[in-house]
Amino acid sequence: MATSSLSTVQSSINHKPLQLSPQRVSPKLNLIRIPQNHSIHCGYSCFEVKDVSYRPPGTELNLLNKVTFSLPERSFGLIFGQSGSGKTTLLQLLSGISKPTSGSICVQRYGNDGNPDKLPEQLSPEKVGIVFQFPERAFLWLTRLLMKLHLDGQGRKSSLQLREHLALNLQRAVNWVGLNGVSLDKDPHSLSGGYKRRLALAIQLVEVPDLLILDEPLAGLDWKARADVCKAFEALEEKN
Ligand SMILES: Nc1ncnc2c1ncn2[C@@H]1O[C@H](COP(=O)(O)OP(=O)(O)OP(=O)(O)O)[C@@H](O)[C@H]1O
Numbered sequence: 001m002a003t004s005s006l007s008t009v010q011s012s013i014n015h016k017p018l019q020l021s022p023q024r025v026s027p028k029l030n031l032i033r034i035p036q037n038h039s040i041h042c043g044y045s046c047f048e049v050k051d052v053s054y055r056p057p058g059t060e061l062n063l064l065n066k067v068t069f070s071l072p073e074r075s076f077g078l079i080f081g082q083s084g085s086g087k088t089t090l091l092q093l094l095s096g097i098s099k100p101t102s103g104s105i106c107v108q109r110y111g112n113d114g115n116p117d118k119l120p121e122q123l124s125p126e127k128v129g130i131v132f133q134f135p136e137r138a139f140l141w142l143t144r145l146l147m148k149l150h151l152d153g154q155g156r157k158s159s160l161q162l163r164e165h166l167a168l169n170l171q172r173a174v175n176w177v178g179l180n181g182v183s184l185d186k187d188p189h190s191l192s193g194g195y196k197r198r199l200a201l202a203i204q205l206v207e208v209p210d211l212l213i214l215d216e217p218l219a220g221l222d223w224k225a226r227a228d229v230c231k232a233f234e235a236l237e238e239k240n
Pocket residue numbers: 004056059063081082083084085086087088089090
């Protein structure tokens with residue numbers, strides 16, 4: 001999750017006092033790991049970002065320099081930095097939308113002795129969910145998803161099995177984010193800001209991703225919508 005307004009997120013999530021120990025992960029970006037209820041046992045995976053730099057094609061300047069951090073599985077991290085420090089750029093690299101100029105982004109599995117027990121693996125973009133700062137960007141995916149309930153990728157009528165799978169997963173995701181009462185036939189653009197954000201989150205949860213990225217999930221929302229979206233996160237944390 002990226003945020004430029006840390007204090008708001010702190011006070012909004014769970015209303016729990018957080019032990020904040022920010023870690024500098026690049027010259028301009030910081031990371032806070034939010035403690036989770038479950039303990040990490042020996043034999044676990046870690047999402048690892050090593051020395052990642054990024055320079056957009058055709059430009060002279062790095063937008064990101066040597067970003068390095070790791071997040072153990074089932075954990076929650078907040079990335080923060082000043083406006084223009086490259087948070088969104090980093091999230092786009094983590095999601096696979098763009099590729100680092102140098103460095104690596106992978107999942108490393110560790111054995112019971114705490115040493116890597118496999119070669120690092122790349123996280124495929126299908127295993128990553130991203131909710132953009134502007135949730136409207138997700139609505140095209142909703143249209144595609146609803147189409148898949150009728151037609152498969154090759155234009156044939158979807159199998160009963162695929163339709164059932166998608167419909168069940170969609171219903172589960174809608175329940176998780178508390179959108180049960182909202183008709184998906186309704187134009188999503190007509191929803192309130194908080195509901196748009198929750199719908200964008202639900203779309204990413206249809207096929208539960210290994211990594212869920214939220215870009216400023218509370219930006220532009222009023223206090224009620226912020227509370228609603230935070231409630232959806234709390235519900236998700238309980239499912240984790
Ligand atoms: N393709 C690009 N080419 C050149 N510069 C870019 C490109 N994309 C982003 N930038 C610049 O990179 C910097 C970092 O942008 P980014 O959106 O990642 O920052 P941010 O930390 O998310 O900012 P904010 O908190 O304001 O949303 C900005 O100065 C932006 O103008």
